[in-house]
Amino acid sequence: MRDVWVAGAAMTRVGRRSERLQDLMAEAAHGALRSAGLDAPDAIVVAAMNPEEFVGDGNFASNAAAHLGFAQAPALRVETATSSGAAAFYAGFALLAAGLRRAVLVVGGEKMTHLATPRVSELIGRSLDPYERSYGATMPALAALVTRALMARGVGARELAQVAVKNHANALRNPYAHFRRAVTPEEVLESRMVADPLRLLHCCPISDGAAAVVLTADRAGVRVAGIGQGSDTLALRHRQILTSFRATQAAAAEAFAMAGFGPERVDVAELHDAFAPFELISLEDLGLVPPGKAGRVTLDGETALDGRLPVNPSGGLKARGHPLAATGLAQIVECVWQLTGRAEGRQTQARVALAQSIGGLATNNWVTLLEAA
Amino acid sequence: MIEAIEASRCPACRAIVAPPASYCPRHPVAMEPVSLPGAGEIVSFTTLHAPPAGFRAPLHIALIELEGGARFVCHGADTRGLRIGSRVAIEAVDSVYYFSHLGAVDRARLFWHRAGRAGDRVSAIARSLAKRVFKGRARASS
Numbered sequence A: 001m002r003d004v005w006v007a008g009a010a011m012t013r014v015g016r017r018s019e020r021l022q023d024l025m026a027e028a029a030h031g032a033l034r035s036a037g038l039d040a041p042d043a044i045v046v047a048a049m050n051p052e053e054f055v056g057d058g059n060f061a062s063n064a065a066a067h068l069g070f071a072q073a074p075a076l077r078v079e080t081a082t083s084s085g086a087a088a089f090y091a092g093f094a095l096l097a098a099g100l101r102r103a104v105l106v107v108g109g110e111k112m113t114h115l116a117t118p119r120v121s122e123l124i125g126r127s128l129d130p131y132e133r134s135y136g137a138t139m140p141a142l143a144a145l146v147t148r149a150l151m152a153r154g155v156g157a158r159e160l161a162q163v164a165v166k167n168h169a170n171a172l173r174n175p176y177a178h179f180r181r182a183v184t185p186e187e188v189l190e191s192r193m194v195a196d197p198l199r200l201l202h203c204c205p206i207s208d209g210a211a212a213v214v215l216t217a218d219r220a221g222v223r224v225a226g227i228g229q230g231s232d233t234l235a236l237r238h239r240q241i242l243t244s245f246r247a248t249q250a251a252a253a254e255a256f257a258m259a260g261f262g263p264e265r266v267d268v269a270e271l272h273d274a275f276a277p278f279e280l281i282s283l284e285d286l287g288l289v290p291p292g293k294a295g296r297v298t299l300d301g302e303t304a305l306d307g308r309l310p311v312n313p314s315g316g317l318k319a320r321g322h323p324l325a326a327t328g329l330a331q332i333v334e335c336v337w338q339l340t341g342r343a344e345g346r347q348t349q350a351r352v353a354l355a356q357s358i359g360g361l362a363t364n365n366w367v368t369l370l371e372a373a
Numbered sequence B: 001m002i003e004a005i006e007a008s009r010c011p012a013c014r015a016i017v018a019p020p021a022s023y024c025p026r027h028p029v030a031m032e033p034v035s036l037p038g039a040g041e042i043v044s045f046t047t048l049h050a051p052p053a054g055f056r057a058p059l060h061i062a063l064i065e066l067e068g069g070a071r072f073v074c075h076g077a078d079t080r081g082l083r084i085g086s087r088v089a090i091e092a093v094d095s096v097y098y099f100s101h102l103g104a105v106d107r108a109r110l111f112w113h114r115a116g117r118a119g120d121r122v123s124a125i126a127r128s129l130a131k132r133v134f135k136g137r138a139r140a141s142s
Helices: A021-036 A060-068 A084-097 A117-125 A130-134 A139-152 A157-171 A185-190 A246-259 A276-285 A294-299 A324-339 B104-114 B117-141
Strands: A005-011 A043-047 A075-078 A103-110 A193-195 A209-216 A222-231 A268-270 A352-357 A364-372 B004-009 B032-037 B039-048 B059-066 B071-076 B087-093 B096-101
Touching: A005 A021, A005 A324, A021 A060, A021 A103, A021 A209, A043 A060, A043 A084, A043 A324, A060 A075, A060 A103, A075 A084, A084 A103, A084 A209, A084 A222, A084 A324, A084 A352, A084 A364, A103 A324, A117 A139, A139 A157, A139 A193, A139 A276, A139 B039, A139 B059, A157 A185, A157 A276, A157 A294, A193 B039, A209 A324, A222 A246, A246 A276, A246 A352, A246 A364, A268 A324, A276 A294, A324 A352, A324 A364, B039 B071, B059 B087, B071 B087
Parallel strands: A043 A075, A043 A103, A268 A352, B071 B096
Antiparallel strands: A005 A209, A005 A222, A103 A209, A222 A364, A352 A364, B004 B032, B039 B059, B039 B087, B059 B071, B087 B096
């Protein structure tokens, strides 16, 4: 397997955007190519979770490639629900690791805010098991089942709230974030109940945005040290354990095995906090903190920007925002910026960064490890 | 009466899933049909305050572990007093499943059901009693 390098990274500001999805992707893609000093890639991997329904366009690899000005570059689309961006990164990595290509553009994006919230929830919910959906289960509903089980194991309301408080505080320093405002623990605890015990400020927003990276066979500032994929049953009821995600554990095991080092080497992490409790679950699934300690560690400030292990310096899905297929790549863009000293205003001292992306209700998860050259 | 829940069992790992599935989620083998008593324990539950289109708020959803180990998702009329580990019975209304929190009478009924023939006899008596009362009412109102 050949070494693969991240030569360029860029993203759009996340939030409510008026541009078309293809224009958001172009902004990110052209930015990534510029930062890599590359005129044209020799292949493109596109991530979009559901452009057919969100914007009404299909054949989307060709659609996006042509819009970007690369109609003659080979393009393919990758989709694994909410982790599509991370999956596309893997596909690009594999093309280079196998020696099939020398410079690959990976771009992901989603445009959702032009639709009404119930419609967006329904479309995202289609990634869930059809039987559970027939009982009204949505992503927040199943996340709420997970959260209640987590709280029964001793995770407190303050610990959950602190995840949101921390990530909003980080987003305040990130010009690309959807929410640039701080929240207090009280605001989180008093926010509207969405799916008991999950409240509005435990949940990520509906966002538009795009992110892109350029992967090359030629040495650049950041090396892909390891990638892992993990999966689990589509139906939540087919699992015996709710409070940890097998898909994350399997992805982490694969990624760390490829990298040849363990979680103790990770200096900064971008985790999939679509719901605040997922950050706590993920910290433990990834082996970044001992089992049962994620809440305590968070309350103690160890995962804050100035803590031992900064988690979600970008603000995470919670506050940077969650433009579905852009998210996995936006996490990687943030990691690249952290490793190359370009995370102005929220810079950490890091040599190894970890990005974790959750697809569906943890059915198809990814862990990506990046190392400064 | 206790509802029977149709389910299926994997011949390879013995895992049971409900409702029935063609193949085991973890093994590429055809599953065998089994039937489970519609009673179990609450694994987790939630109340949706902004349910998707086609549902009315508040929408109660629970994950229940049935006797036999399969987990089941269904609705409920209420979650007051409900806790993880609470015993519930499952009933089908228009082929939609609902849980109800088991009170002392329900528990006794479950006990009788489990006790076998004696329980059947008692519930048969209860059913015929209920029918008689119902018929009496119907006659009175006509």
